[in-house]
Amino acid sequence: GNSVTQMEGPVTLSEEAFLTINCTYTATGYPSLFWYVQYPGEGLQLLLKATKADDKGSNKGFEATYRKETTSFHLEKGSVQVSDSAVYFCALYSGGYQKVTFGTGTKLQVIP
């Protein structure tokens, strides 16, 4: 079956530090890959996505590249802000149904 593995959190960074959150996946076929973000007290919202190999998704300074050879979709940001503090979920869509498989989430805390 499909699965998504994310790095364990929480991740604590100082403002303006470089962020990487690792995500690897196992899937049949050709999945689409997503990063969702959940701010405190809110639901999940889409941050970025990539639908085929070598695609790069980007939004709000975050980016992730779909690497089929390493089955990875790592999230990066060059300079984090306190407002980026949230839980980040890597997710995978595959197959004929719109069923998504989520990773366990990685909590990011950015301190001033």
Place this chain on the structure above:
Amino acid sequence: DAGVIQSPRHEVTEMGQEVTLRCKPISGHDYLFWYRQTMMRGLELLIYFNNNVPIDDSGMPEDRFSAKMPNASFSTLKIQPSEPRDSAVYFCASSFGRRLNTEAFFGQGTRLTVV
């Protein structure tokens, strides 16, 4: 569109009571998902519907849980009887399945506390 609307936002109930969570998906979306989020288990898919028909309910934890979607604009998740271990945040999400690789849009969730 106002997005996916869930009610109530918070629910506190006593063990053994029936609890009903409600969801209004985004108009025009044909997929609806119910998730449960806890610290221990993370985000779990409970059940999802396509065109009001349940497609996969394998994530429903036990017979105490049931979900319905009587029409395209409304769904309920019912727990009867409720137990303290059901305490969690329950999310509803919807998507438009005819567009390939479209994302799901989430509601703000219902925080359920069973005491």
